[in-house]
Amino acid sequence: MADSNFYLGRIFDPKSGKVTADALQYDPADLTTHAVVTGMTGSGKTGLCIGLLEEAALQGVPAIIIDPKGDLTNLLLHFPDLLPQDFEPWIDPEMARRADKSLQDAAVEASSAWRNGLKEWGIDRPRLLALQNAAKFAIYTPGSDAGIPVSVLSSLAAPKMDWDGNREILREKISSTVTALLGLVGLNDLDPIRSREHILLSNIFETHWSEGNDIDLTELILQTQTPPFQNLGAFSVDTFFPPKDRMELAMVLNNILAAPAFETWREGESLDVQALLFTADGQPRHSIFYLAHLSDGERMFFITLLLSAVETWMRTQSGSTALRALLYMDEIYGYLPPTAVPPSKGPLLRMLKQARAFGLGLLLATQNPVDIDYKALSNTGTWFIGKLQTERDKNRLLDGLESAAAGGIPRATMDKLISSLGKRVFVMHNVHEKMPVLMQTRWAMNFLAGPLTRAQIPALNQLVGADTTLRAAPAPVSAARAMPTPKPSVESFQPVSVPSTAAPVSTPTPAAPAPAAPRRTSLSNNDGSLTKPTIPAGIREYYLPQNYSLPEAFQSAGRPMPSQAMIQGVVYRPSLLAAAQVRLLDRKYGVDTEITRAALVNSLDSRGIVRWDEYAYRGPSLDKVETMPSASARFGTIDSPLNNAKLMTALQKDFTDWIFRNSEVTARANLKLKVFGGPDVSQAEFMKACSDAARDGRDVELEKKAAAIDKKIKSLEDKLFREERELQQDEEDLRNRNIETGLSGAEAVAGLFGLGRKKSLSTSVSKYRMAQNAKEDVRESEDAITKFKKDIADLQRQREEIEASVNDSWGSVVNEISEISIKPKKTDIYVNIFGVAWMPYYTVQAGSETLELPAFGAE
Secondary structure: OOOOOEEEEEEEEOOOOEEEEEEEEEOHHHHHHOEEEEOOOOOOHHHHHHHHHHHHHHOOOOEEEEEOOOHHHHHHOOOOOOOHHHHHHHOOHHHHHHOOOOHHHHHHHHHHHHHHHHHHOOOOHHHHHHHHHHOEEEEEOOOOOOOEOEOHHHHHOOOOOOOOOOHHHHHHHHHHHHHHHHHHOOOOOOOOOOOHHHHHHHHHHHHHHOOOOOOOHHHHHHHHHOOOOOEEOOEEHHHHOOHHHHHHHHHHHHHHHHOHHHHHHHOOEOOOHHHHHEOOOOOEEEEEEEOOOOOHHHHHHHHHHHHHHHHHHHHOOOOOOOOOEEEEEOOOOOOOOOOOOOOOHHHHHHHHHHHHHHOEEEEEEEOOOOOOOOOHHHHOOEEEEOOOOOHHHHHHHHHHHHHHOOOOOOHHHHHHHHHOOOOOEEEEEEOOOOOOEEEEEOOOOOOOOOOOOHHHHHHHHHHOOOOOOOOOOOOOOOHHHHOOOOOOOOOOOOOOOOOOOEEOOOOOOOOOOOOOOOEEOOOOOOOOEOOOOOOOOOOEEEEOOOOOOHHHHHHHOOOOOOOOOEEEEEEEEEEEEEEEEEEEEEHHHOEEEEEEEEEEEOOOOOOOOOOHHHHEOOOOOOOOEEOOOOOOOEEOOOOOOOOOHHHHHHHHHHHHHHHHHHOOEEEEEEOOOOEEEOOOOOHHHHHHHHHHHHHHHHHHHHHHHOHHHHHHHHHHHHHHHHHHHHHHHHHHHHHHHHHHHHHHHHHHHHHHOOOOOOOOHHHHHHHHHHHHHHHHHHHHHHHHHHHHHHHHHHHHHHHHHHHHHHHHHHHHHHOOOEEEEEOOOHHHEEEEEEEEEEEEEEEEEEOOEEEEEEOOOOO
């Protein structure tokens, strides 16, 4: 085995089902084209990844390791002497108890297993000592001081790069930083091209960074209100983003500074990637970022900043074909999805495409092969595929591999190999090799204790001698200094809580409560303990969010905010929170709707008696109820019935009964028209529907009843038309006859006196008679027309009478509306929240006075 290669295990023979004696050698330079490790829980995926990182350390390759679950903390468990007492502090007491063993016996067993396993895989003590001394190991805990804290505010400092020569790179970093910052305060999925918030903050960053100036969060908030430029594009700043809307954004960002829970994010080491990869004297480092304690939003925020920092560092390096450094993510599910575009996806995509040229390798792991972007992973050179949980996982992976590898992997071959995998057996497909191979992973040199908790991290750092003293920690910023005191209003502020692990809850429309009076306390006796009171099993707990900024807290208390007010801490006081989803269904009346009923009880009778009507909850939206309190918060005492499981069960039943008795919706019905409307249909909409239905019914009835008369009218109108045309002809004939008669009479008289050709008197008489006939025809036509018009008018009057009767009939039907109350069935009431709700209050130092102000509310 070449000393420069990674020793990952041995070749596995699928025919015999046994591991061979042939070592699997992996060229670390192949990691510059990146690698993906996938496998279900229990497949040995974590062991393989730890083995890769151990080999990287032995080869002097530094690494930044993102650990969302706590598995990678095992990289610090170096026990080259393999003594049981070294293993004992890291044995899980619960696992030992289940195995019916003492901790000492379990430690002896683990020590023996590691001694035998390492021997079987040819790993001796000198190699263990070499690993222990190969790199400096340390665990960082952003948002916590359990490990080495990290100051995320350092990410707002201008990178040490020339703007003109690195404009594109720095703009990408600005975009990632702004996206992460907005995501932290709940403004997710914003398009950097279309979002006003994103464009404004990006331009503020660019204004400072292009001049080589740092910007801190306080200055960013203030410049959100008063930007350092006049125009954005073709429009003035005020036109593009009005001052009122900018104030809302500034207030939301100020929650980061105002929340005590964010204090630990402002202290610690900066995200200096060079310092995270190498010590001052050039020794490689393996820096592990433990993130198990963070909420999903906080985790996305930090990972985005870290990836952006790594990308910026990468672009400052010279080109390299050798592996310069590793970036490892233990679970990429949610950070590189196929369709969505979370803030983390941009930096990952760019590094997957470009990091090879700089010698930076990405090692990505997932146990969910379904929801990852295989197209983005088309630049990945090595795939380690372990046992998968379902056939669907396998087929999705095969589909993805076909597209990612552009047909380079025979599907049938891969299908057969993957289907035969057992624990610790992986298919390794390396584009630098001719064919995929089966391998069994070697024994890990570090003790695999499983996921470790945040409480164990200080001892871990101490175990390897990690320097946990704070370096480059910025001065704390108080909430009072962070933000001037504007006059807040409900209309201009949308509360956004500091992200935390949360469960979604539907609530009714918010309505502002009455101002809460502040409590006066003293710092020496603040009526609270750092230890949360014990709650009996079966009673659920919730933590209401801190959705008030400091100015809003003063406003809700009905008093002005002094200029020197500062938040000293948070104290939680118990109340009862209940909420239920109520379905109201009546198919006959077209009702199928859901409503939410909720109650927040601040004052409880110790006997467990509640008048629910007095505590009906109409406060701010509770779409996120937190599951963890703020760091370093204090707790008030808890009394009956909140600490009595029997009374709480009775109260939940009483709450359900109250909902059943007091929940209803009104439906409207017009039975004759068969028109129905539920509570979601307004009265105007329902009346329109009735009018439309009545109009349609009227038209059908009118058409039926007036059909015979309409036929007669049509026949008479046709006759009238013909008779009027005939009258025109008769009148023309009469005019011509009259002319002929006049001429004939004159000729006859002239003939009598010998004045011309003689004409017979009979001719004149004949023409006269014809004129008389024509005149009679005209008179007959006129009489017929008069009669037709009279008959038509009579029929039209009859039709109008029918139409009026039909209209009256249907007009009265329109108003025959009844209202029906629809009540729920008990089986359609689902109580989704019921338990102790810890309401947060700020402990505020206001001059010489210490106050307790509500941190949660509607304003």
